Amino acid sequence: MVWLGALMLIATTTWIGFEWSSRLANRPKHIRQVKNALQILEAEMMYSQLPLQEAFHAIKKQTPFPIHAFFDRLYKNMHQESKDFKVVWGNSLDELMDISCLGKNEKEILLQFGQTLGQHDFNQQQKHIYLARSHLERELENANDQYEKYGRMAKSLGVLCGLFIVLLLL
Amino acid sequence: MNEISRLFPNQLQTELDRALTNRWEPLQEIRLRLQQPIELIFNQSHEQLVHLKPDKHDFVHIIQQLSDYSLYRMEEELREGYMTIEGGHRVGLAGKVNTLNGSVKAIQYITFLNIRIAKQKIGAARKLMPYLYNNGYKNTLIIGAPQTGKTTLIRDIARIISTGSNQVSPLKVGVIDERSEIAASINGVPQHDLGSRTDVMDACPKAEGMMMMIRSMSPEVLIVDEIGGNKDVEALLEALHAGVVVICTVHGYTLDELKRRPAIKRLLSQGIFQRFVLLHHTSIPGSSYTIYDESKRNMLRQKSGV
Numbered sequence: 001m002v003w004l005g006a007l008m009l010i011a012t013t014t015w016i017g018f019e020w021s022s023r024l025a026n027r028p029k030h031i032r033q034v035k036n037a038l039q040i041l042e043a044e045m046m047y048s049q050l051p052l053q054e055a056f057h058a059i060k061k062q063t064p065f066p067i068h069a070f071f072d073r074l075y076k077n078m079h080q081e082s083k084d085f086k087v088v089w090g091n092s093l094d095e096l097m098d099i100s101c102l103g104k105n106e107k108e109i110l111l112q113f114g115q116t117l118g119q120h121d122f123n124q125q126q127k128h129i130y131l132a133r134s135h136l137e138r139e140l141e142n143a144n145d146q147y148e149k150y151g152r153m154a155k156s157l158g159v160l161c162g163l164f165i166v167l168l169l170l
Numbered sequence: 171m172n173e174i175s176r177l178f179p180n181q182l183q184t185e186l187d188r189a190l191t192n193r194w195e196p197l198q199e200i201r202l203r204l205q206q207p208i209e210l211i212f213n214q215s216h217e218q219l220v221h222l223k224p225d226k227h228d229f230v231h232i233i234q235q236l237s238d239y240s241l242y243r244m245e246e247e248l249r250e251g252y253m254t255i256e257g258g259h260r261v262g263l264a265g266k267v268n269t270l271n272g273s274v275k276a277i278q279y280i281t282f283l284n285i286r287i288a289k290q291k292i293g294a295a296r297k298l299m300p301y302l303y304n305n306g307y308k309n310t311l312i313i314g315a316p317q318t319g320k321t322t323l324i325r326d327i328a329r330i331i332s333t334g335s336n337q338v339s340p341l342k343v344g345v346i347d348e349r350s351e352i353a354a355s356i357n358g359v360p361q362h363d364l365g366s367r368t369d370v371m372d373a374c375p376k377a378e379g380m381m382m383m384i385r386s387m388s389p390e391v392l393i394v395d396e397i398g399g400n401k402d403v404e405a406l407l408e409a410l411h412a413g414v415v416v417i418c419t420v421h422g423y424t425l426d427e428l429k430r431r432p433a434i435k436r437l438l439s440q441g442i443f444q445r446f447v448l449l450h451h452t453s454i455p456g457s458s459y460t461i462y463d464e465s466k467r468n469m470l471r472q473k474s475g476v
Contacts, residue, residue, distance in 0.1 A: 003383075033291050044239075045242050045243075049239040049243055050240075051238045051239070051243060052238070052239040052240045053239070055237070055240075078239070081425040083179070083180065083231070083235065084179075084231065085234055085239050095475075117239070118234055118237065118239035118241055118242070119230060119233070119234065119241055120241060120242065121241060121244075121245060121276050121278070122245060125241075125242045127385055157176060
């Protein structure tokens with residue numbers, strides 16, 4: 001029985017370690033996807049001259065999960081949830097945070113970006129997109145660094161923690 | 171009036187609805203100024219809602235609703251200073267203007283809004299029509315000061331001609347709508363009923379528009395708003411020589427005054443207009459007018475409710 005318990009403990013901590021590591025690995029990936037989505041948004045605004053809602057629809061079709069879920073929600077709720085676009089954007093962002101590995105900083109960047117959407121003429125709108133993208137670029141570097149620093153360590157740390165606790169308890 | 175009240179933030183909307191109960195009918199304009207009381211203009215009167223002062227957030231909200239959250243698409247509108255919304259209502263904009271090489275680029279900070287409520291008066295021109303028809307429609311010039319109902323009248327004329335009646339079969343009508351007032355189109359779709367045989371050239375310069383229409387759409391009747399410049403007159407003469415019936419409006423107070431304007435004088439001296447409709451200023455726009463025939467004889471002097 002003792003051995004079974006020990007095994008389970010190690011399995012659990014290992015799993016936690018892997019989960020942590022995968023979050024670290026996914027964060028840069030998701031940031032990249034958001035950046036891509038912003039680039040598509042810019043193109044849809046500039047070349048297709050689509051209204052915001054249609055632009056969201058177009059982005060939704062071109063992006064992978066979880067970003068696509070975010071734009072899908074925006075597209076569907078834009079005229080239902082609230083007349084205030086900021087509210088819809090904020091709520092969608094909250095949901096995105098639950099299903100993606102984006103960090104606090106990215107959330108703040110996107111939140112700020114949402115405040116500017118649809119209120120400016122094209123040139124200003126484009127500047128805001130660039131600004132958000134350059135902020136995200138910085139976070140991306142940061143996320144990459146973190147992954148390199150802690151990614152592998154997180155995995156081994158999980159196993160080792162498990163072993164350590166088992167040894168203590170035995 | 172849902173198209174209009176949906177523009178406002180919830181709180182303003184309820185307050186406005188309360189202030190306006192049963193008074194949508196005579197309402198002409200809702201004017202908003204930053205930090206100033208909202209002003210309502212009715213047919214006969216105007217009033218200020220002293221307790222309603224829209225702030226910056228209200229303006230942002232309204233502008234977002236106006237542009238469907240996509241102000242970046244409104245370049246043209248921001249340069250022209252107005253936009254047309256669903257239902258044909260027009261919203262005039264004013265504020266801080268950005269210029270590029272001396273010409274207006276866009277209104278950057280919108281701080282004044284004038285929501286002008288469009289009311290299509292179906293049947294406004296019905297009483298007028300028999301005078302414009304005598305074995306075919308006559309070339310007609312409608313003369314009126316601002317707010318006398320020129321556009322209302324010409325819109326209904328377009329509708330009646332292209333719908334036809336028991337005695338008169340419907341004709342192909344071409345409307346050149348330079349200021350998007352006759353049809354109030356959004357993305358080329360007219361928001362007012364102009365009849366089933368009407369084609370609209372929206373936001374197109376009149377002179378070019380008339381020629382384009384004649385070349386490509388073969389209209390039998392051309393309807394043009396607010397002619398004025400030499401180029402307009404040139405194109406009008408061209409159209410008339412092409413055998414198209416022209417019905418147009420012009421800004422003015424009396425026939426004699428028109429003769430003093432060089433471009434119009436040229437048009438009148440050719441003797442091509444067979445009917446002149448002079449609109450009078452009354453409380454109900456488009457309801458009172460005098461009609462002259464080609465030799466400037468008064469065909470009637472009538473005052474009638476619509």
